[in-house]
Amino acid sequence: MKNYQAILTAILGIGLAVLTMNGTIQQHIHFTDVLNEMAFAILGLVFGTMGLICVDYKKLMYGLL
Numbered sequence: 001m002k003n004y005q006a007i008l009t010a011i012l013g014i015g016l017a018v019l020t021m022n023g024t025i026q027q028h029i030h031f032t033d034v035l036n037e038m039a040f041a042i043l044g045l046v047f048g049t050m051g052l053i054c055v056d057y058k059k060l061m062y063g064l065l
Contacts, residue, residue, distance in 0.1 A: 001054050003063075010051030017044030 001009075019025040020041040031037040 003056055003060055006054035006056075008051075008053050009054070010048045013044050013047030013049070013051055014049075015044075017048060020044060050064045 016025070020037060026037070029040075031040070
């Protein structure tokens with residue numbers, strides 16, 4: 001996975017989790033139960049964390065300097 005893909009994955013995953021926790025995403029996705037909403041937020045956080053883990057920081061720092 002390339003760095004831009006991993007960074008984009010992390011931003012999207014964490015963004016989905018934050019929007020779910022704020023309740024903003026409920027205007028677009030109607031959850032049946034509170035547990036479904038919590039699971040969606042947790043999966044978003046896992047998705048974002050996996051994106052952060054996949055970033056090659058050595059290559060990223062080399063590209064920035």
